[in-house]
Amino acid sequence: MVDWRLFEPLFEFARKRSLWIVSFCTGCGGIEMPPLMTSRYDLERFGMMANPAPRMADLFLITGYVTPKTLKRIIITYELQPDPKYVMAHGSCPLNGGVYWDSYNAIKHLDKYIPVDVVIAGCMPRPEAVMDGINKIMEMIENGTADSWKRYKENYEWYKKNQDELFGEGWREREARRWIPWLMDKKEE
Amino acid sequence: MITSMIGIALKAFLILLYATFVGFMFMGIIRIVTARIHRRVGPPIYQPILDTIKLLSKKSNITHGLIYDFGVLYALGATILALMFIPLGSISILRAYGDLILITFLLEIPMLGIMFAAMSSGNPWAGLGSQRALLTLLAVQVPLGFAIVALAEFYDTFSTYQIVMAQQTAGWSITYLPLLLAAVAYDIVLQAMFGKEPFDIMIAPGEISLGPMVEFGGKHMGILQIQHAIALFAETLFFSNIFLGGAVVTAFASSILNTLASLGILLIKQLAVLLIAIFIGAIFPRFTIDQAARFYWKWPTIIAAAGAILAAL
Numbered sequence: 001m002v003d004w005r006l007f008e009p010l011f012e013f014a015r016k017r018s019l020w021i022v023s024f025c026t027g028c029g030g031i032e033m034p035p036l037m038t039s040r041y042d043l044e045r046f047g048m049m050a051n052p053a054p055r056m057a058d059l060f061l062i063t064g065y066v067t068p069k070t071l072k073r074i075i076i077t078y079e080l081q082p083d084p085k086y087v088m089a090h091g092s093c094p095l096n097g098g099v100y101w102d103s104y105n106a107i108k109h110l111d112k113y114i115p116v117d118v119v120i121a122g123c124m125p126r127p128e129a130v131m132d133g134i135n136k137i138m139e140m141i142e143n144g145t146a147d148s149w150k151r152y153k154e155n156y157e158w159y160k161k162n163q164d165e166l167f168g169e170g171w172r173e174r175e176a177r178r179w180i181p182w183l184m185d186k187k188e189e
Numbered sequence: 190m191i192t193s194m195i196g197i198a199l200k201a202f203l204i205l206l207y208a209t210f211v212g213f214m215f216m217g218i219i220r221i222v223t224a225r226i227h228r229r230v231g232p233p234i235y236q237p238i239l240d241t242i243k244l245l246s247k248k249s250n251i252t253h254g255l256i257y258d259f260g261v262l263y264a265l266g267a268t269i270l271a272l273m274f275i276p277l278g279s280i281s282i283l284r285a286y287g288d289l290i291l292i293t294f295l296l297e298i299p300m301l302g303i304m305f306a307a308m309s310s311g312n313p314w315a316g317l318g319s320q321r322a323l324l325t326l327l328a329v330q331v332p333l334g335f336a337i338v339a340l341a342e343f344y345d346t347f348s349t350y351q352i353v354m355a356q357q358t359a360g361w362s363i364t365y366l367p368l369l370l371a372a373v374a375y376d377i378v379l380q381a382m383f384g385k386e387p388f389d390i391m392i393a394p395g396e397i398s399l400g401p402m403v404e405f406g407g408k409h410m411g412i413l414q415i416q417h418a419i420a421l422f423a424e425t426l427f428f429s430n431i432f433l434g435g436a437v438v439t440a441f442a443s444s445i446l447n448t449l450a451s452l453g454i455l456l457i458k459q460l461a462v463l464l465i466a467i468f469i470g471a472i473f474p475r476f477t478i479d480q481a482a483r484f485y486w487k488w489p490t491i492i493a494a495a496g497a498i499l500a501a502l
Contacts, residue, residue: 007246014242042229044220047236052398055251055406056244082407083248183311 015058015084016141018047019134022057024077027064029090029124036127046134054080059137062116064124065093065100066107068166072175075163078114083149086141088133089119098123112162115148115155201273201282205419208272208426211456212418213237215425218460219467226471237414244411251406253310260306261409264299265416271295272423276350276430278451279437287347292427293337296382299420300326303413307401318400321478322391328485329381332374335493339371340431343500349427353435361434370496372432374489376465381481382424385470390478421463429458 004011025033036043037050051057054077066074078087089110092098097108110116117140120133140146152159164171177184217234224231252258273282274292285291300322307315343365344352352362362368381388392400405413429435436454438447476484 004246010242011246014239014246018236018239018243020240039228042224042231044224044232045230047232047239052394053403053406055404056402056410058243082250 012142012144016138019059019086019137020049020051020057021059021061022054022077022081023050023052024054024073025061025063026066026070026074027062027091027093029061029063032063032090032124032127032130033061036130041127041131043131043134046138048134055082057081058085060085060087061090062087062094062110063090065091065098066110067105068107071107071110071113072167072171075114076172076175084146085149086118086137086146087114087116087148088137089116090130090133091125092121092123095119095121113159113166115151115159117146117148197282200280204272204277204280204282205269207452208419208422209415211459212420212422213241215421215459215463216414216418218463222464222467223471226468237418241411241414244406244414245408247407247411250408251404252409253404256309257306257409260302260304260309261405261412261416262302263305264302265412265419267295267298267302268416268419268423271298272419272426274349275423275427276353276435277426278435278448278455280448281350284348284350289337289341289347289349289352289431292349293333296420296424296427297326297329299416303401306409307404310404312404314398314403315401317397318391318393318403321393321397322401324478324482325381325388325391328482329378331486332489332493333378335490335497336371336375336378339367339493339497339500342497343368349430353430353437356434357437362432367496367499368432370492370499372428374493374496375428375432376462377489378485379424379428379462380466380469381485383421383466383470385466387469387473387476387484388481389470390475390481393475422459425459425462426455428462429455433458433462 033050035041048059058081060074060078060081062074078085089095093100093106094110094116097103097106100106101108107113118133118137120129122129125133137146173184214234216237217232220236221231221234270283271292274284274288274295275281276284304319304322307319340352340362341347343362344355346352346355356362363372380386384392390396392402397403402410402413436451436458438450438454441447441450
């Protein structure tokens with residue numbers, strides 16, 4: 001077998017310069033994405049592309065506040081992505097609750113449920129701030145510190161405990177039965 | 190005997206390398222030109238290569254069973270086989286009588302392979318996208334068939350190589366009215382084969398999440414990127430061979446110089462075909478599937494049928 005470690009710098013460069021974003025824009029930060037992707041700021045210069053399918057995405061943007069309902073989708077979408085995958089949280093809301101600090105129905109700390117690589121503070125961060133965060137995540141990929149996908153695997157028990165505390169045991173099966181019943185019933189046979 | 194076999198294998202390998210590289214450059218050109226039309230800067234031209242390296246170097250990979258793996262390889266294999274049949278300059282590795290029909294058939298096979306794989310994944314978007322891709326394939330057949338019949342009727346042969354050779358003495362095909370009509374119809378069909386805009390309803394990124402592609406990730410998607418690059422090269426090469434005169438340069442004494450000159454001329458013709466497709470794709474919105482099928486069964490069919498009738502007269 002070929003020793004692929006030799007090519008690791010090339011792979012890191014390719015990962016850095018070809019971050020595909022999964023188009024799952026939660027909350028109000030989604031409105032910052034059109035100027036970023038179109039001719040005003042043009043993120044495609046760095047090889048970034050909005051991608052509708054989570055299976056081929058690398059970068060997951062959490063753009064704004066997270067409710068329990070979206071958190072379920074966020075966790076499922078995050079787990080659909082192949083490794084290595086990176087998470088960037090926009091704005092104050094996923095960081096500490098932001099203006100929803102005393103809301104009964106908003107998640108205050110996103111990093112209790114999925115690991116986050118880069119957090120951009122602000123309400124809302126300007127596109128320049130988002131580009132600064134993207135620059136930061138590129139640096140982190142280059143020097144190997146963007147390892148949230150490893151942390152998720154290593155500390156899966158802790159993340160799963162937090163998720164189950166919020167949604168109750170077996171929430172994945174309940175959700176799956178709701179959305180893809182034909183596949184779930186086939187598994188039982 | 191053995192040396193000639195090794196020579197052919199080496200030629201096939203070099204053609205494959207050249208086609209993959211130029212195909213990736215074409216993909217980069219598509220992205221840059223589209224960006225410039227949007228008044229953006231656009232990615233560097235080698236961006237698709239970086240994308241493919243990244244996809245192939247993914248650490249985890251998801252499979253949905255044997256057909257899922259097989260369909261992807263089937264698509265890649267069919268594209269490579271089609272490439273080997275198309276004459277590149279004066280070289281064509283595989284050459285058979287009737288390869289005009291075979292190549293048009295082989296250029297559509299990859300879509301079937303991708304559909305097998307997509308359908309076996311069980312994703313509803315993939316199923317919907319495959320259904321639309323099948324309908325587009327069905328709609329495309331009629332004008333495509335008429336265009337090919339017009340060509341065969343005009344040159345009285347089904348061999349691509351002989352058509353290229355006939356054009357070296359008699360001039361490009363599109364200088365004759367019946368074949369000009371056939372070329373127009375074939376170019377409209379090419380738009381659906383590239384999956385570019387008026388007829389990209391089968392992938393429709395914002396609508397059905399890339400359709401058949403939705404479930405591919407990691408190495409499967411990497412292989413499909415390579416397949417897409419080779420297919421872009423093969424389709425543009427086939428069009429420039431049968432309608433734009435191909436290129437068989439015999440002006441130089443050295444055969445290497447002749448080959449290089451032929452490749453250069455072919456590259457310019459292929460770029461022209463590609464740029465037309467990009468421009469049309471960038472300025473037109475998307476047809477729904479019933480509009481696309483109705484369009485294909487009306488205008489390109491009429492144009493190509495007129496070409497075929499004129500060629501037969």
